[in-house]
Amino acid sequence: MSIRFKILCLLLMTAILVGAAINLNTGFLNLSLQDFFQNSVHNQIAEIRVNRVLVMLLAGISIPTSGFLMQEYFQNPLAGPDILGITSVASLSVAFYIFFSHDILLPEFLQNSFLSLAAIGGSFILMLILLSMSNKFQDKSYLIIFGFLVSAFAGAIVSLLQFYAENQSLKNYILWSFGANNMVSRNQIYVLSLLVAIGLFFCFRTIKPLIGNSLGTAYAQSLGVNLKQLKFFIIISSSLLSASVTAFLGPILFIGIIVPHFCRLIYNPSKLWQQWILNIFLGMLIMLLFSTIAEKTQIPLNVISSVFGIPVILLMLLKQNKV
Structure with missing residues (x-):
């Protein structure tokens, strides 16, 4: 693996940890570290937030991977899950x-x-x-x-x-x-x-x-x-x-299309093993970001992914048309 790929993975993993920490501390109540590890008044709320982070990580792994497979198999950058x-x-x-x-x-x-x-x-x-x-x-x-x-x-x-x-x-x-x-x-x-x-x-x-x-x-x-x-x-x-x-x-719409697109922009598209790993890391980071925005604004997750994804896909279409 190249040094550039290792640096990208390290940066993405660091961003994922930061995003998970921010997500755990996002909500109507401010929780302490004790609430996550010991029985306390807010222990159930802490458990809900941990579950939220875990499910966002799993969604960030699965949706971009599915989109990556579809795009590579059909050789179509607009194919999705x-x-x-x-x-x-x-x-x-x-x-x-x-x-x-x-x-x-x-x-x-x-x-x-x-x-x-x-x-x-x-x-x-x-x-x-x-x-x-x-x-x-x-x-x-x-x-x-x-x-x-x-x-x-x-x-x-x-x-x-x-x-x-x-x-x-x-x-x-x-x-x-x-x-x-x-x-x-x-x-x-x-x-x-x-x-x-x-x-x-x-x-x-x-x-x-x-x-x-x-x-x-x-x-x-x-x-x-x-x-x-x-x-x-x-x-x-x-x-x-x-x-x-x-x-x-x-x-959850559009994530499976835009994450593989971003990965091809930041690293060599022909290296599929590395592309798959980047899709997983970037997918987790984006889903954590969307989850934090959803908690802050009370806007549904699917609406946020659509608002973010539609302009990106339009730009992809315009870029392909120019080529």
Whole structure:
């Protein structure tokens, strides 16, 4: 590894530690160090803030990694985690659960768990469909078209459900879609960590084949790259990473597109191993920053990511148009 890459990693890790410390001290109450390590009056608030930081770190790892895989596989800098329709189907599954389960009396902790299970279950079904459909699509661009159709169909069904939904159900769905990072419990973080770890395992298996794939399909095959296996691992990894975060935090938009873009600006885009590491570090830092802004301003996390991401993507489009 080059000295420049090591310096970048050191700077990003330092910024992550500072961002985590700021995030832990952001809220309506000023907490002391004792509140985080001993039983005190504000111990529960301290636990909520620790959970908030942990879930932001996991989201910062998974969303940019999913976007990085999509962009490298499809060779499209505007590809993101939702390109295969995973996020849309997770939202549709949550909508079905919220709009049709209001008559079922469940404790609050079970309601949150079933909501997350609904999102993961819907995404898992779509992942199986994608894996089966990928065998029929020789051209990988057809997967993008299929994902777009799935997203459009899921969006239409969600709109229809919202039109006929009761006021409280509609409110619950909108609150979920805003991204509530303070509502994730420690047990849910354990589940999220497991899903992210599995997704990262499959991602690790794809980096080396992606290096060959970036040089062209024919060259990749000459190097012995199993393109079919690569496609399967890409779908499984990106689906798990994006669906797990969507299940627990709601749809976090644009982060999976802009973080890989920034990483390519600050370091050599052809070095995929280093790019993956930078995506993880920069993703964690940006999610901590957004979480702090959300706590300071009380603006939903998803709104902040959209306000930040849309201008960046527009600049990317203008830059490509000039080239």
